[in-house]
Amino acid sequence: MQTALPTNPLQEGLSARRAPEPCALVIFGATGDLTHRKLVPALYNLAHEGQLPQSFAIVGFARRPKTHDQFRAELRDAVAQFSRFQPTNPAVWDALAQATFYHQSEFADALGYQKLKTFLQELDVKRGTAGNRLFYLATAPTEFIGIIEHLGANGLVHSEQAPIASRRIIVEKPFGRSLPTAEELNHALAGAFDERQIFRIDHYLGKETVQNIVALRFANEIFEPLWNQKYVDHIQITVAESLGVEGRGGYYDGSGALRDMVQNHMMQLLSLVAMEPPTTLDGAAIHDEKVKVLRAIRPMTAEQVQQFTLRGQYARGSMAGQAVPAYREEKNVAPGSRTETFVALKLFIENWRWFGVPFYLRHGKRLPKGVAEIAIQFKAPPAVLFAAESPAPLQPNVLVLRIQPDEGIAIRMNAKVPGNELNLQPVKMDFRYGGSFGARSPEAYERLLHDAILGDSTLFTRRDEVERSWQIADAIIEGWNAGPAPSPYESGTWGPPEADRFIERDGREWRRP
Amino acid sequence: MPNNAQLETFTAGVETAVDVAQIERQLHELWQLAAESQKDPSQRQITRACLFNFIVFCETDGESEHASEVISTLTSHHPCRAIVLVAKPDVASGELSASISAHCHLAGTGQKQVCCEQIAIHASGPGVAHLGAAVLPLLESDLPTVIWWQGDFLKRLDLFRRLVAVADRVIYDTSAWTDPQSQLAALVRRITEHPRCSFVDLSWTRLGLWRRLAAEFFDEPNCRTELARIRTVDIVHGHGPGASLRALLYGCWIAAQLNWPVAEARKKIHLSAREDRDATSVGILSIAIKTDDATFSIRKNFGERTASATIDMPNACGLPRTRAFWPADDTSLLSQELDRVARHTVYEKALAVAVAVLENISR
Numbered sequence: 001m002q003t004a005l006p007t008n009p010l011q012e013g014l015s016a017r018r019a020p021e022p023c024a025l026v027i028f029g030a031t032g033d034l035t036h037r038k039l040v041p042a043l044y045n046l047a048h049e050g051q052l053p054q055s056f057a058i059v060g061f062a063r064r065p066k067t068h069d070q071f072r073a074e075l076r077d078a079v080a081q082f083s084r085f086q087p088t089n090p091a092v093w094d095a096l097a098q099a100t101f102y103h104q105s106e107f108a109d110a111l112g113y114q115k116l117k118t119f120l121q122e123l124d125v126k127r128g129t130a131g132n133r134l135f136y137l138a139t140a141p142t143e144f145i146g147i148i149e150h151l152g153a154n155g156l157v158h159s160e161q162a163p164i165a166s167r168r169i170i171v172e173k174p175f176g177r178s179l180p181t182a183e184e185l186n187h188a189l190a191g192a193f194d195e196r197q198i199f200r201i202d203h204y205l206g207k208e209t210v211q212n213i214v215a216l217r218f219a220n221e222i223f224e225p226l227w228n229q230k231y232v233d234h235i236q237i238t239v240a241e242s243l244g245v246e247g248r249g250g251y252y253d254g255s256g257a258l259r260d261m262v263q264n265h266m267m268q269l270l271s272l273v274a275m276e277p278p279t280t281l282d283g284a285a286i287h288d289e290k291v292k293v294l295r296a297i298r299p300m301t302a303e304q305v306q307q308f309t310l311r312g313q314y315a316r317g318s319m320a321g322q323a324v325p326a327y328r329e330e331k332n333v334a335p336g337s338r339t340e341t342f343v344a345l346k347l348f349i350e351n352w353r354w355f356g357v358p359f360y361l362r363h364g365k366r367l368p369k370g371v372a373e374i375a376i377q378f379k380a381p382p383a384v385l386f387a388a389e390s391p392a393p394l395q396p397n398v399l400v401l402r403i404q405p406d407e408g409i410a411i412r413m414n415a416k417v418p419g420n421e422l423n424l425q426p427v428k429m430d431f432r433y434g435g436s437f438g439a440r441s442p443e444a445y446e447r448l449l450h451d452a453i454l455g456d457s458t459l460f461t462r463r464d465e466v467e468r469s470w471q472i473a474d475a476i477i478e479g480w481n482a483g484p485a486p487s488p489y490e491s492g493t494w495g496p497p498e499a500d501r502f503i504e505r506d507g508r509e510w511r512r513p
Numbered sequence: 514m515p516n517n518a519q520l521e522t523f524t525a526g527v528e529t530a531v532d533v534a535q536i537e538r539q540l541h542e543l544w545q546l547a548a549e550s551q552k553d554p555s556q557r558q559i560t561r562a563c564l565f566n567f568i569v570f571c572e573t574d575g576e577s578e579h580a581s582e583v584i585s586t587l588t589s590h591h592p593c594r595a596i597v598l599v600a601k602p603d604v605a606s607g608e609l610s611a612s613i614s615a616h617c618h619l620a621g622t623g624q625k626q627v628c629c630e631q632i633a634i635h636a637s638g639p640g641v642a643h644l645g646a647a648v649l650p651l652l653e654s655d656l657p658t659v660i661w662w663q664g665d666f667l668k669r670l671d672l673f674r675r676l677v678a679v680a681d682r683v684i685y686d687t688s689a690w691t692d693p694q695s696q697l698a699a700l701v702r703r704i705t706e707h708p709r710c711s712f713v714d715l716s717w718t719r720l721g722l723w724r725r726l727a728a729e730f731f732d733e734p735n736c737r738t739e740l741a742r743i744r745t746v747d748i749v750h751g752h753g754p755g756a757s758l759r760a761l762l763y764g765c766w767i768a769a770q771l772n773w774p775v776a777e778a779r780k781k782i783h784l785s786a787r788e789d790r791d792a793t794s795v796g797i798l799s800i801a802i803k804t805d806d807a808t809f810s811i812r813k814n815f816g817e818r819t820a821s822a823t824i825d826m827p828n829a830c831g832l833p834r835t836r837a838f839w840p841a842d843d844t845s846l847l848s849q850e851l852d853r854v855a856r857h858t859v860y861e862k863a864l865a866v867a868v869a870v871l872e873n874i875s876r
Contacts, residue, residue, distance in 0.1 A: 008737055009770040010728035013859030014721075050836065091837075432560070 022055035029139035030060025036078035042445035055128030071102035113154035132166040152192030179470040206444030240367040249332035263473040283458035305479025312342030314366040317491025366491035372403035408432035528612040562592035604637035645675035686715040688755025742804040751789025756796030765866035
């Protein structure tokens, strides 16, 4: 009997992209906004680039009665509107449509899951999906635990024919709204799935520039020696949104800026920028380093919350020449709401590398523009040499990792102004992805869906990361509950006036991205 | 110092004649003017981008025009300093002349233009001998240098050797060579002479989908066992440019990857030619890899830019697959290759086996 070679020699030199296994993707909440705006356009884009498995099926699971063809027609419209490949390629879409099905059921109806199981088994034969399943929870978070339990109870997670790793689940945000609720959700997941089968999505991790943080830091020798308390004065992480709650007032009012953005996305950015070099680039090694950073964040007492955090709420103002309402005037927002739409934090990471370096995190809605960036501000150079010639203090060097828009990297440095006098002026060296590599970055959801189909969890969050992030967020929220209401700020400004004082008392100032 | 009108002409892609010795200075002044104009918000925002030096060798005006068209598209995803060399040794005038232009593309949100410069140097008669010296000072430092040699570089070895000495990669297309099979041994010698430089044959690039489809047959462990039991590889090809060499390289790729001795490769690889009426074909029409118990087949679907792969085997692993070919025009093939960074060691191994097989036949 012949034994197989350990690797396929004919794959040598071909793209390192792994071939995804056959798979049936079941989307719970298939008629929702996320499915139409993000998931299905991302799947179409993957199909367009030939990155979906040959044997593939999409099953939409939702409450509304609908035929397969009605579902396909809706998704076609979504692809036409939201795909980055325009116009829709009929051949690519037709192939994807043939692989797309609709399954109507209440999320709490056990019979619906049993029928789903039978239907998926039929697809295994018809479409060759080989018993592999990827479940995507794109419903309201209140449905998550029920769906997970039904999947487990109705034999959809474990298969005698297929190995354990071929059944996976993607959980959309928000992953809980506090540590206890996140633990409850993790507990439910652990009751049905192994941790290796669980993919907690944080779409920020699917962004090219976020992935580039690791490349920038560890593929360039010039940065890492400076990446510590000896040279870095402080780090500012800003995620600013010009939009308001945009029809999500009901959800947002029960959540707020800290839960919606800081606990997940910004904590991920912080851990990537602050982590130690991982031993390898595999998921576990990176997760291990990220969670070490989160564990090293100095805990805050209730008093320290008042000192190291600030929250605000947008009032009326003007955006792009249009008057906009106050947060409390938004639909489904309580008139006396104390929910924050702006948050500023000062965090310390208590390890050798970052001891004494403040990490300022700032996020808000209805700020002047939508921008996300990480700015590493280095210590100012000694002023002795140029003090006589240049009366203004020298500007410290700043390295900015721009996440959106205009993804790229910029460095601010001092240069002599041409002329007979020794005048110094800060100049910016600017690298833009769009300029250097063209506009070909995949959407975050494309990368994440592709990785989940492959079973690569590197760009997803692990249980311990999520729970530690919630631990930090909960302590802040608890401190806020005992403190004053959020400070109002005019829409279209960079937050409440207190935000400037918050950082100025440290002798620093916010960047104007 | 150039004026705004000259900057407009330059960034509109219109070629402007320039003294060969003044190329760098003229470009510097134009980009400086573009940078100064950024202070005026009414002016277009222009950024110069350059990731590598791209030397393109041409011998006719037709090749030169084609090169400009390719560079114009290519620079949207692969910003570079393009240096187009047009050598006409048979023209007696002995001139060396140059022109500059830019290729600009809207980037990101469409508010900014990213521009790349193109330098064209025309040499005729004895002037061709000066091309190498004219190019070297124009290379951007600290950036890789890629040569795209249209035509057969073995015929211009003096200039080729001079340029390849500073190149990281040479891209060529043996489909355009006259009788490339007779030149394979010479090609291997050139590759061996320049171990620092990666050699890329676009004819090999065209085999990408054929290789991928064959490789995917053997991803499954129970199919992979069949690799050790291959009895024959039957390749049917057309008569189009480069088709027979591609078929040979394909068979030799399998032989090289499976470490077949030359005699075994000769015995197992069967090439046959057939009339190819398919306008969308790149030359190979079908492949059948046969073992005692299985046949792994790939065939080009007539009239379509697709190929289908099927397995005939008890307990078959995998359904029939149909995949679309990557466009086979020069821009798409070059774009594919510029996305790669690794040396084509697999190609070099296949090429070495092909040379050995051909030598074996001739003996």
